[in-house]
Amino acid sequence: MSTWTVRRAALTGHALFWPIVALVALVVANTIYRPGFLAVEMKDGHLYGSLVDILRLSAPLILVALGMTLVIATGGIDLSVGSMCAISGAVACLYISKQPDQNAVGGVLVSLVLGVGLALVLGAWNGALVAVIGIQPIIATLILMVAGRGLAQLITEGQIITINSDPYKAIGVGHLLTLPLSIFIAAAVTLLIMLVTRRTALGLIIESVGGNAEASRLAGIRSGRIMFLIYVISAGCAAIAGFMITANVSSADGNAAGQWIELDAILAVVIGGTSLAGGRFSLGGTILGALLIQTLTTTVYAMNISPQTSLLFKAIVVIIVCLIQAPAFRARIAPRRPAGPAAPAVADQPKEQVPA
Amino acid sequence: MSGRQPVLTMTAISKSFPGVRALDGVDFRMFPGEVHALMGENGAGKSTLIKVLTGVYSNDSGTIELAGAEVSFSGPMQAATHGVSTVYQEVNLCANLSVAENIFIGREPRTFGAIRWGEMRRRARDLLARLDIHIDVTQLLGTYSLAVQQMVAIARAIDIRARVLILDEPTSSLDAGEVEQLFRIMRQLRDEGIAILFVTHFLDQVYGMADRITVLRNGRLVGEYPTAELPQLALVEKMIGKDLDVLEGLDEQPKRELAAIEASTPFLRAEQLGRKGSVAPFTMTIHAGEVVGLAGLLGSGRTEVARLLFGADRADHGGVLINGKPSPLRNPVTAIGHDIAFCSENRRTEGLVGELTVRENIILAMQAARGWLRPIPRRRQDELVEKYISALSIRPANPEMPVRNLSGGNQQKVLLARWLITEPRLLILDEPTRGIDVGAKAEIQKLVVQLSDGGMAVLFISAELEEVLRLSHKIAVMRDRQLVTELANDDTVDAVRVMQTIASGTHHEGPNA
Numbered sequence: 001m002s003t004w005t006v007r008r009a010a011l012t013g014h015a016l017f018w019p020i021v022a023l024v025a026l027v028v029a030n031t032i033y034r035p036g037f038l039a040v041e042m043k044d045g046h047l048y049g050s051l052v053d054i055l056r057l058s059a060p061l062i063l064v065a066l067g068m069t070l071v072i073a074t075g076g077i078d079l080s081v082g083s084m085c086a087i088s089g090a091v092a093c094l095y096i097s098k099q100p101d102q103n104a105v106g107g108v109l110v111s112l113v114l115g116v117g118l119a120l121v122l123g124a125w126n127g128a129l130v131a132v133i134g135i136q137p138i139i140a141t142l143i144l145m146v147a148g149r150g151l152a153q154l155i156t157e158g159q160i161i162t163i164n165s166d167p168y169k170a171i172g173v174g175h176l177l178t179l180p181l182s183i184f185i186a187a188a189v190t191l192l193i194m195l196v197t198r199r200t201a202l203g204l205i206i207e208s209v210g211g212n213a214e215a216s217r218l219a220g221i222r223s224g225r226i227m228f229l230i231y232v233i234s235a236g237c238a239a240i241a242g243f244m245i246t247a248n249v250s251s252a253d254g255n256a257a258g259q260w261i262e263l264d265a266i267l268a269v270v271i272g273g274t275s276l277a278g279g280r281f282s283l284g285g286t287i288l289g290a291l292l293i294q295t296l297t298t299t300v301y302a303m304n305i306s307p308q309t310s311l312l313f314k315a316i317v318v319i320i321v322c323l324i325q326a327p328a329f330r331a332r333i334a335p336r337r338p339a340g341p342a343a344p345a346v347a348d349q350p351k352e353q354v355p356a
Numbered sequence: 357m358s359g360r361q362p363v364l365t366m367t368a369i370s371k372s373f374p375g376v377r378a379l380d381g382v383d384f385r386m387f388p389g390e391v392h393a394l395m396g397e398n399g400a401g402k403s404t405l406i407k408v409l410t411g412v413y414s415n416d417s418g419t420i421e422l423a424g425a426e427v428s429f430s431g432p433m434q435a436a437t438h439g440v441s442t443v444y445q446e447v448n449l450c451a452n453l454s455v456a457e458n459i460f461i462g463r464e465p466r467t468f469g470a471i472r473w474g475e476m477r478r479r480a481r482d483l484l485a486r487l488d489i490h491i492d493v494t495q496l497l498g499t500y501s502l503a504v505q506q507m508v509a510i511a512r513a514i515d516i517r518a519r520v521l522i523l524d525e526p527t528s529s530l531d532a533g534e535v536e537q538l539f540r541i542m543r544q545l546r547d548e549g550i551a552i553l554f555v556t557h558f559l560d561q562v563y564g565m566a567d568r569i570t571v572l573r574n575g576r577l578v579g580e581y582p583t584a585e586l587p588q589l590a591l592v593e594k595m596i597g598k599d600l601d602v603l604e605g606l607d608e609q610p611k612r613e614l615a616a617i618e619a620s621t622p623f624l625r626a627e628q629l630g631r632k633g634s635v636a637p638f639t640m641t642i643h644a645g646e647v648v649g650l651a652g653l654l655g656s657g658r659t660e661v662a663r664l665l666f667g668a669d670r671a672d673h674g675g676v677l678i679n680g681k682p683s684p685l686r687n688p689v690t691a692i693g694h695d696i697a698f699c700s701e702n703r704r705t706e707g708l709v710g711e712l713t714v715r716e717n718i719i720l721a722m723q724a725a726r727g728w729l730r731p732i733p734r735r736r737q738d739e740l741v742e743k744y745i746s747a748l749s750i751r752p753a754n755p756e757m758p759v760r761n762l763s764g765g766n767q768q769k770v771l772l773a774r775w776l777i778t779e780p781r782l783l784i785l786d787e788p789t790r791g792i793d794v795g796a797k798a799e800i801q802k803l804v805v806q807l808s809d810g811g812m813a814v815l816f817i818s819a820e821l822e823e824v825l826r827l828s829h830k831i832a833v834m835r836d837r838q839l840v841t842e843l844a845n846d847d848t849v850d851a852v853r854v855m856q857t858i859a860s861g862t863h864h865e866g867p868n869a
Binding site: 199200201202204205207208211212214215216217218219220221222226279280 | 666668687688689692698700705706707708709710711712716720721723724725726727728729730731732774
């Protein structure tokens, strides 16, 4: 009994317990509403089904949210990622549209290099504003959030650039080994970021800077360089997401591409258990958060909830997840549980300021 | 003072916080037209007493009488309307508002809710003119010097018909000329009959300004004395809380040999190193294998010296020689590159990263020096961490526990371990034994001796004189942000002599005399 209690406490206390519960609950609700929800079928050598769709559609959000996780872990925030998606997509589509043969793989590769390259430069701009000049991240990245849309419009000359390029389209809707290509791209980037943060000391340094900037400085960490790097990585992630978003519809819309994705990304990070105050981060949690958000979006469509109320529905689910995750909220509702097994009696005591 | 009625009488004030009795039956009184210094070391209860007086805290017991009537304020605003105004150490005005707005914020002259700007500006000008300050009151406060901002804060305080004016460390960020300007205003206000409560760490200022002194120690009243009847040495004794007889009776600790060490080239020599508003230019040498103690009262500039030697603050005067070569210490990274390590006195805010584990905190400085691209192999990390957990007996001996869950003494050891694995040649320890239990304290003292015997240079900062005397080869004495003298810690040096130096600032024979 007691070991069971301990295990249960360890399980429910785990940062990702409630997001997983919410995700499972959503899947169950969908399955009850639409028994075919879990079905996956093979057509023309490709797998199809709601679950596959969710994975495919969540790929851009996962990419953006991964970069956002690192930014938030340093105690910052990057509002410009949505605009960054639009810019990189616009540059790539513009280049392809000027090619005589839009299906040439070489041309598409050059377009990707151009798109990522511009995003990295803009990421360096963000990084310089935050790390060198010392502007608060929310303000520094707000500049490109707003101005970036204008830049995207400038690139597309206010039009929606439509392309007809199969190689580029494949980024969004292509398949590899029966699964959508975008899933593999997201997985590869995830793996890369995990390796870079956890196999080098970058993850530790980020967490140290986010956890206590002054102590990190006095331990000899050049936090400016790290922050600069992180904003560049975030922009790079957003650029790849921008390719996916534009490839999905084979067109670049400077206004609509990646709109509000920064907010979904921040939400995914928070649901994933990374504190907005910085410090410890969880890439796995962020991916879970992104999947939860996408599942929610899919659910809203599948249940025919009217578009007018879908945002409200989404908001309610998110509020519930965030509340359940919040230790303060859980502490308040915990005593009301009937015959609850000895809850951790020592609630976090507020640190007393002993006055001098 | 007989025959005059005190304007303020606080009787048997007690106040407890969880685990701490901050004030224990303290009596305090003030007469009109006097400057009254409230003295005590860190944690003596000065701030708590002021906060009880101004209603920030409610007292657990005791009474407060203002001009004969018992009062109990709900907060500083209400206290101010009754004539008890406070000017805090950190100017708590809004730099982005105008001078006039700052003076009248929250009580602007109004007609039907609309602010009468003209009247506000005129009254602000008159008020400042009364203090002989002539500035443009429509300018943003932030455009003026800290001294002027302090005056504006005082102007704001006295405009509310103050009877008691509390100045909590008003001079800590002012230079000598600005201090004089402030004193002129304090004298003027005193002569107008206002009772001024003056909190400062600068002994000269106390003796220059205060008519009377009340000393607190560990939340208790030590006594109230006319300044003229309390020599500086006696004041220091009362603040630190040890009678000279007791100190003289202490067992003589074996003194540490200096001659052999001093013969070599110093590892570090600071020449006229200083920073405006922080610490006056000082000269100091530290040799390999030498422990230099830094003694002085709280706020005397001990920590500031340490920060300059680590590059945590940038010096704007003088320079540093390392092994005889000029080596500017621009930031911690350059200092660490010269094998200098610094354990801050603020373990939680400037030392450890609370949510990271013991292991991660220990390897942090070493990892930072290697750069993030060259991670320390996990096996090497575990070896190092295990070695220092057992060498320093860090408890619990769990490298994967978040460091914030450790006790203060063990946190201090983690911080020490962080620097020891980098094998520094100069270790700066700022109050390494404060707030930790006796056992851990002895272990850290023993460690300092071992390290210096092994050839490490140590700068040891502590408020506890005995500790400094026991460990140091020589002792640098700080007073009022100046290094007043350096004493070789030989048989002629004891707590009395150091205390006299702290109290009087007299230059004894020494390298700097």
